[in-house]
Amino acid sequence: MFRDHTLKLAEEKVFKDPVHKYIYVQDELIWDLINTKEFQRLRRIRQLGTSYLTFHGAEHSRFSHSLGVYEITRKIISQFERHGYSDWPQEEKWVSLCAALLHDLGHGPFSHSIEQIFDLHHEGWTCKFLLEDTEVNRVLRRVSDDFPEKVASVICKNYDKPIVVSLVSSQMDADRMDYLLRDAYFTGVNYGTFDLERILRVLRPYKEKIVVKESGMHAVEDYLMSRYQMYWQVYFHPVTRSSEIILRQIFRRARELYNEGYSFQYMTGSFRKLLQGDLTVQDYFLLDEAMAQTVFMQWTEEADELLSDLCARFLNRRLYKYITMDDKNEALWNEIRKEFEAAGLRPDYHLEIDFPFDLPYDVYQPGEAEGEEKPPILLQGPNGDLSEISGKSDIIRSITGLHLGKYHLYYPDDLLQSKADKLSYGIRQLFGIS
């Protein structure tokens, strides 16, 4: 059953990729992993969740991103091998490549939203896919019995070689480098285009870390500026936030109804298990974005008005509007909630206050903050000495810790308009209702 995992394919396989031009696969092991049904499932999970409702080009899948992370990792390792750097443990190549390829395997439909409501963790599901009885597990076990566990521990960041972990997960890892370039390409924005070739060339393994040759500092600056712009202009876009809020409300309402014993006209097995909280790997496998959209589409005809309205809003893109506030103001917010309630709206659904904090994406942090597992970016000078980049780069230092966040109050404008006569003058002014 074991099979030499270093076997080459008879013929190299080529994927045409808009970001890396081509992605080359020469190893049977990698090729067989790509062809498992668990990996193919990633075609049905969008890389950017609901962002396509803001940027219509952003329909790209986690499948293409995963291939991209593999490709960048392959290039880094091949550069390390070509230079024969002694600090790179050559035997870690396979576990690194597999972890890079498979790191997103456990993402569910519209991951960030579903995870918050149902307390799921995609990393945990990735590990289940790797370790339980799956096609992926069978391919990995051909290398050795403990190979699936090794790959899983890299992804869960407790592998005993930190340098391998940092390839896939650090402040400038293969994951981020691919998604910044890819998301910029598919949304069509023109921030987000840093010089990948240059960066790959200045990476060096050094002791247990990956560091950057100092002469590459400007390319890293450019990468961090791209990242900064992408976060604020794409990832935190308030329209995208609005669609995520509606999505979370759908899941929240469905669970509420389920717990109340509501009888759904339409339900799939996987969705029932999700609401129940006892998903198996097989259920989770079936739970992709196609199914989520189909369920929502059917639910537009449910008897529960709140649920059917939310589903129709999501599918037909009638999103919540928002107003912006610089500061926290609980007193005002409570006042609004009361008025909403008095007017026959549901403040638990029709008012959502959002602050871009505790988000899936973070801006660059030089230190290793508590709980922050992503190592900072280290520059290596000509004498081998290391320094954290914001100590060297004025421009990085100047944006580090910049906090642009404001409070956004999301609400259904059409509903609010229809209740205008029940709202006070002040509230009408605030929400721009004439």
Next chain:
Amino acid sequence: MFRDHTLKLAEEKVFKDPVHKYIYVQDELIWDLINTKEFQRLRRIRQLGTSYLTFHGAEHSRFSHSLGVYEITRKIISQFERHGYSDWPQEEKWVSLCAALLHDLGHGPFSHSIEQIFDLHHEGWTCKFLLEDTEVNRVLRRVSDDFPEKVASVICKNYDKPIVVSLVSSQMDADRMDYLLRDAYFTGVNYGTFDLERILRVLRPYKEKIVVKESGMHAVEDYLMSRYQMYWQVYFHPVTRSSEIILRQIFRRARELYNEGYSFQYMTGSFRKLLQGDLTVQDYFLLDEAMAQTVFMQWTEEADELLSDLCARFLNRRLYKYITMDDKNEALWNEIRKEFEAAGLRPDYHLEIDFPFDLPYDVYQPGEAEGEEKPPILLQGPNGDLSEISGKSDIIRSITGLHLGKYHLYYPDDLLQSKADKLSYGIRQLFGIS
């Protein structure tokens, strides 16, 4: 109920688009059409059907393409207006823009495959969406009672102003120009990038036609070469054909089972109506690619082995392999069918002979062949005289009518391998089975 259709939005709306950089909407009419649920549904229909199984970036939707066709049409008309060309009927602006935006409204999931099996026609469904009781219809009727009919007749090519029809449908129309650029962008191939700006600048209305200023000939050559390369390297890609074959077989098998009274473990209302052949507009509205994928996913667990195998092949991308033949050889093909049958395979499913003919895409044809409704490309010389482009351009003449087609025999390699001992030596050789 009528509303001035020339009303401008208080604030211009902007879509970020990777192909045209930005798409601008200034008119309330266009904005309201985009926000109908029928138009939003196009987000759930891919522009290139199953091509994403060959080119993983090709996940872009008909929603983005439709915006692009609108944008190109808007630019052409605005150029005509700016120059004040008297041959352009200015009052046709609105019907042209609406037809451009809505021309693909009736596409179903994986259109080309589903249309062949169920004898559906997306143009017909587009007209139903325009003319029956829909959100789109309500918006269009604000212009005038007969406006929906006018838009429909442009799309069905029987509008009484041929120049309007040719904007949306000719050998070099806004539709093709957008899809070539867009499909090249999302697949990542680098044929397919002609000089749109130049072409838009050399278009002229002339009598009832749109012609090209002769000085723009090279840009048109480049467009036709792009188109040629895109057809053979993207649209007719044999791997994409393989996935289309499997898709058609799924639909074929499901209908067969339905007609036999087979009891499906999983079925949606819309799918049942599709198999029955009596879809309403509301059923069709629900029938998107998310639903098709969800149904197929559930069917991977159907009792009928053929159906469940086909669905699993499609979703997990275990496609049919193919061998190539230069010439037609019915005798040989029958022999293969017999052997397949004898070996326990089903030749009606396990052997599909494909020839890229009668395809959804055609290469450039200078003449108006019988049944060919797409007018050719006319160059206009300095004296106003017209000539068909292949009469002027050696390179176009040289590729016109070039026929690269070969026969491809598609088959499930894994199944065939498993029956190797039941196949003759010749057949094993032919299919490369050792």
Next chain:
Amino acid sequence: MFRDHTLKLAEEKVFKDPVHKYIYVQDELIWDLINTKEFQRLRRIRQLGTSYLTFHGAEHSRFSHSLGVYEITRKIISQFERHGYSDWPQEEKWVSLCAALLHDLGHGPFSHSIEQIFDLHHEGWTCKFLLEDTEVNRVLRRVSDDFPEKVASVICKNYDKPIVVSLVSSQMDADRMDYLLRDAYFTGVNYGTFDLERILRVLRPYKEKIVVKESGMHAVEDYLMSRYQMYWQVYFHPVTRSSEIILRQIFRRARELYNEGYSFQYMTGSFRKLLQGDLTVQDYFLLDEAMAQTVFMQWTEEADELLSDLCARFLNRRLYKYITMDDKNEALWNEIRKEFEAAGLRPDYHLEIDFPFDLPYDVYQPGEAEGEEKPPILLQGPNGDLSEISGKSDIIRSITGLHLGKYHLYYPDDLLQSKADKLSYGIRQLFGIS
């Protein structure tokens, strides 16, 4: 002799331009200006001076940049006209376009270096070309007798309509927007690519200023970040500085020799006038970079060793090397000079201390500093209120006034090496001489 300056060309002229794709000329006036010999001379002046010695692609000329500035100005004005903004004085179109096209007419060979040594000012020479007996002057006078003066006063920033001046000269003018994009393109760096289309769309004339619609703030941020990166990574590149130093030394030495009565084996009329300090317009016309290079090439064989060495260094790219110091240290520098002198080197030539201050390019300054004639960038909110951009944008505020400059000590490494035995241990260490 007057001729209607609004006459259109019989046929529009098109320039293929890598930055703007096409540059269109429809007006006879503009076309005739482009075809004057003074404008064609700009083909023989490089846009980036000696930068081609650092970035080999940077051979582009001021001719192409001037066309680009014209094109951007044309687009801005045409946008203003299309929207019918009443704050834009429509009659100023022609003076604006001519000033945009001709603003760099007076640049000499390697302008920034030659200007410092000979106290020339390219703006002054531009005005001479406009006002004296030249082909350009003859074309401009066809508009009206005072038209050349009007164009000159826009370029010299004392025209009585500040809005016209700010089109061509402000913190975000047509000049800078073209050169950032163009210099990025030809050097091949990938900072420097901001979203021109977006910026052009959010510009508005407002009272006597050009302001930016607030919704365009991110595009402006991106423009300022590009500019920041271009300054530090292209314009202030230390290798380019080295070549400029050598160039200035050539001019300095030649003047010294001329003043000493040295007899040059090779000299042209224009160069003699330059050294004498009494250039006429006709001399200056002949003084282009081809002539400068030819003179330097001949001077590689002059008897004066210092001059011939400097010329050979410049042409054969044997530049001075440099070491970097964070702080000013006059004492140390004097010590170095003394040692150099004692070792037989010439400290007035063989040591040049450079600090990127008082440079031709400046980074963004929000206020109108004394002597700073470039108005800041103003955002216009929905209510028409204006605010300076660094008050709204955290990222701009964070880079404003950032000063990255260090001291660079430039010296001829080969000469220094040859004198190693005459230098103290400390100096040898400092200059890395073993």
Next chain:
Amino acid sequence: MFRDHTLKLAEEKVFKDPVHKYIYVQDELIWDLINTKEFQRLRRIRQLGTSYLTFHGAEHSRFSHSLGVYEITRKIISQFERHGYSDWPQEEKWVSLCAALLHDLGHGPFSHSIEQIFDLHHEGWTCKFLLEDTEVNRVLRRVSDDFPEKVASVICKNYDKPIVVSLVSSQMDADRMDYLLRDAYFTGVNYGTFDLERILRVLRPYKEKIVVKESGMHAVEDYLMSRYQMYWQVYFHPVTRSSEIILRQIFRRARELYNEGYSFQYMTGSFRKLLQGDLTVQDYFLLDEAMAQTVFMQWTEEADELLSDLCARFLNRRLYKYITMDDKNEALWNEIRKEFEAAGLRPDYHLEIDFPFDLPYDVYQPGEAEGEEKPPILLQGPNGDLSEISGKSDIIRSITGLHLGKYHLYYPDDLLQSKADKLSYGIRQLFGIS
């Protein structure tokens, strides 16, 4: 004096290149060659001669092209080495890289024109630079005494390893691949962009040839189509031809005057030697485009009106206009010449009939025509069998041998206009003189 030619630089050198992104130099030998004064001279020779008068971006130098050819050659060889192909003679790496880098060393100013008039051959001058007493020669001789001869023989195509010659000179060599991409980039046209990465990947050494893996056929088609479009739309552009004609006439007139004993007011040593026909390597070294332009500029004030007019035309871009004829018509042409003469024009200068034949660039020719030294492109099938590409590719076959040439009659329109009253009605009609 010998020095190990495989020595690596202490630190890799990087050139920023717009076409290849970066060009890397790791070897001391290559770095030292780049820094010779003969190689640096290539900065003063434009890659596309007078094309900048048609495409203003085309100011790029042979210096950047030569680096590009080196880079492509380096990539091909490194791919061969990585795969360990046994048909590639590894010891030929250095001679190949040096020949790639230095193949254009002998180009003079505006080469193609000057070569025709003075019967010079840039390949011959390249060999002189390699073999005589030059900096380049000294660097090459460090490898071995016969190394300069070896490099020269590769460039002159008589090296005894044809595979090495074909790297630098064949139908799809490193030279052409670089110049097509580079010329497209700097002119800004968007034909000319084929997929270099793909092509490099499918090249294979096979016996004494370099062949293309059959799966790369489409990429080669695209390359050949690019080449086709570039020839007709850039290299053979009639405006460029006009400027070349004027340039040749300048050289022709100057030689005529020289032979007549005319006394030039301005002359340089190198130019005198050129006219005399006894250039030494040192003279030729000085003869760059800066000098040519400077001489022409001074000659605009020569007493000979013909010469001064031609020089002013060239520098101020007052080119000859042209009319086009499909067929040869010596009788008509003689009639024109007679009328020109009678009108006081000089038909030997004022009428030049041009036919794009026997040009520096050729379109693809599948066979090895007599005298044709460039081997055709061979595809290698899965079984190792070779076939010439036009036998496999319909599209290549269809453009092979296409001949688009027409006769162009070039003439000075302004002069002709001034003689209108002395010309017959027929001639006035022909030249569009009213």
